[in-house]
Amino acid sequence: MSTQPTKYRFSFGPWNIHEGADPFGPTVRTPISFARKLKLYKKLGFDGVQFHDDDAVPGLDKLTPAQIAAKARAVRRMLDGEGLVAEFVAPRLWESPHTIDGGYTANCPKERQYAIERSYRCIDIIRELGCDLMVLWLAREGTYIREAKNARVAVEWLLEAINKMLAYDRGFRIAIEPKPNEPMDHAYIPTIGHAIALAYRADDPSRVGGLIESAHAILAGLDPSDEMAYALSHGKLWSVHLNDQNGLKFDEDKSFGAADLRRAFNQVRVLEEGGYGRNGEFVGLDVKAMRTTKLADNTKHLANSRAFFLALLEKVRTLNRKKEAALIAARDYEGLERYIVEHLMGLR
Ligand code: GLO
Numbered sequence: 001m002s003t004q005p006t007k008y009r010f011s012f013g014p015w016n017i018h019e020g021a022d023p024f025g026p027t028v029r030t031p032i033s034f035a036r037k038l039k040l041y042k043k044l045g046f047d048g049v050q051f052h053d054d055d056a057v058p059g060l061d062k063l064t065p066a067q068i069a070a071k072a073r074a075v076r077r078m079l080d081g082e083g084l085v086a087e088f089v090a091p092r093l094w095e096s097p098h099t100i101d102g103g104y105t106a107n108c109p110k111e112r113q114y115a116i117e118r119s120y121r122c123i124d125i126i127r128e129l130g131c132d133l134m135v136l137w138l139a140r141e142g143t144y145i146r147e148a149k150n151a152r153v154a155v156e157w158l159l160e161a162i163n164k165m166l167a168y169d170r171g172f173r174i175a176i177e178p179k180p181n182e183p184m185d186h187a188y189i190p191t192i193g194h195a196i197a198l199a200y201r202a203d204d205p206s207r208v209g210g211l212i213e214s215a216h217a218i219l220a221g222l223d224p225s226d227e228m229a230y231a232l233s234h235g236k237l238w239s240v241h242l243n244d245q246n247g248l249k250f251d252e253d254k255s256f257g258a259a260d261l262r263r264a265f266n267q268v269r270v271l272e273e274g275g276y277g278r279n280g281e282f283v284g285l286d287v288k289a290m291r292t293t294k295l296a297d298n299t300k301h302l303a304n305s306r307a308f309f310l311a312l313l314e315k316v317r318t319l320n321r322k323k324e325a326a327l328i329a330a331r332d333y334e335g336l337e338r339y340i341v342e343h344l345m346g347l348r
């Protein structure tokens with residue numbers, strides 16, 4: 001591994017500049033076109049764009065594969081024009097009338113087939129955008145009530161879907177983004193452990209890995225830095241959605257580090273020490289502006305999250321490793337805690 005410090009590249013998706021609607025109220029900010037959003041990336045210090053398939057090709061269900069490919073090529077030209085690259089494309093399998101009961105795990109075989117076909121189109125878009133990563137956030141692959149689906153069979157269906165996608169095109173990889181709940185009461189792939197176990201069962205395990213979102217790990221009652229470390233040890237952390245979450249409530253997508261600075265510090269540390277980013281992985285930020293945010297401030301949450309990441313990176317790089325090792329060797333974890341907290345507070 002090179003001894004040069006990692007030069008991190010940042011990414012976000014167009015949905016991270018949004019209009020502020022929530023389940024209890026309508027939008028509060030005027031929409032911004034995709035072309036205008038693209039212009040903001042470089043200004044904010046971002047190089048990568050994350051996509052849903054229909055962010056790249058709106059209304060793709062009504063288009064032929066050839067039309068989809070042509071539209072995706074036009075988006076590629078827009079990215080090239082801005083000096084940006086696509087990080088990944090995710091099939092949006094949670095908005096269509098066909099995916100009310102889930103995508104790959106819907107009880108109706110026709111709806112499961114829709115999910116597979118839609119995923120093939122997503123892979124076509126991946127190819128045209130010149131990236132090699134699909135993110136699978138398995139939003140509706142779970143249940144509201146246990147009795148509605150067969151949980152064991154659902155796992156087989158998920159595996160079958162992954163294998164079909166891997167066979168459809170051999171030039172791309174799949175990163176599963178686990179989340180334990182929301183919109184479902186209970187999701188079938190709630191943690192990175194579940195995702196990685198599924199990856200090893202795939203026809204080509206080397207092409208299936210994971211994306212870890214901080215808030216999703218916290219919602220599962222887990223520590224995101226330990227989850228990231230687990231995936232890194234398997235060589236399967238291919239993307240991250242850094243953000244923050246203030247306890248067990250709805251998925252808040254707060255700015256990275258905004259709720260718990262020490263927990264954020266430990267995530268940056270695990271990424272830095274695990275060599276994350278050295279194979280081109282992006283530091284993705286899946287953050288939402290507060291609903292109270294005015295239109296003119298609607299990218300502050302992105303700028304803040306990036307700034308907090310870089311400030312914490314500095315804290316990681318300036319940590320006194322000798323001092324830390326001595327405290328660990330003495331099993332003086334109280335002393336270690338004091339050192340870490342004071343280091344974060346700028347006292348040491
Ligand atoms: C929602 C997810 C979502 C995904 C995105 C990419 O909780 O975090 O934002 O990351 O749709 O698939």
Ligand code: MG
Pocket residue numbers: 177213241286
């Ligand atoms: Mg996410």
